[in-house]
Amino acid sequence: MTFDDKTLGAYVDDELEPVDRARIEAALVGDTDLAARIDRARRLRDLLGGSFASIITEPASERFVNAIAKPEPASAPLASAQILKFQTPPKSKPEKAVEVPKPWSGPGWGVLAASLAVGVAIGVAAPWRDAPRDAPLSRSRSVTAALDHQASGHNPGPVRIGLSFKSKDGAYCRTFLADSTAGLACREGNGWAVRASAPATSETHTVYRTAASETPAAVLDAVDALIDGAPLDAAAEVSAKARNWR
């Protein structure tokens, strides 16, 4: 008869029911391997108990007791402590989404240009700095490349993809974050059309950040209005990418 380590441990710890205890003791007769395993478990227990017994029973230091008995008032300054502040965007300043009418022709181009102005004006560090000032998204190479190829959540470059989903009209859509601009783009023909965009406020630029957490509420609202069902999981995303997002 064999016993697992959990059962033998319970035997050594005197936690077994009498019937199980009796089974082990019966098996112990003539089973030297079982006896050795139990002996090792007992020695370990004795070793640990003996090693820490004096520490457990020794009185607590005066400094420790004082620290518990007299906690610092909540208003006490913590000058020596290093506090990491996780900044959040101010709730009083919701970003305004820029909805792009579909099909986007005529006045729609003006709205699109306005929606992209923030991203285009990012400056030298902007990933789409090579694009003309009023260029549609399809000409912003790094963003388009990310929308085409990059998996959600991965962050190998200047553009991050938040989530991917299928819209109610059957098109694939993806949220993205490029420098200080977040947006939502949906597949149209061979390219991507921006459906909403908003500046990611500077307060969101912390060390610990994700594309999803930095997506402004305005863009998330646009996602809510368009999404059909749940966002794509990794497998569905790979499948959609393989079909060129069609």
Next chain:
Amino acid sequence: MVLVEGLSYQEASDLLEIPMGTLTSRLARGRTALQTMLLEQGAQP
């Protein structure tokens, strides 16, 4: 808690707020890991 302080399984699982099965599994893994470490250091558990 069990091996050093001598708490029963029930006491330890209550304090840690984990199921008894989780406690016993962790105990078994902890024992094995400790025995391995002690053997590697030349001690005989």
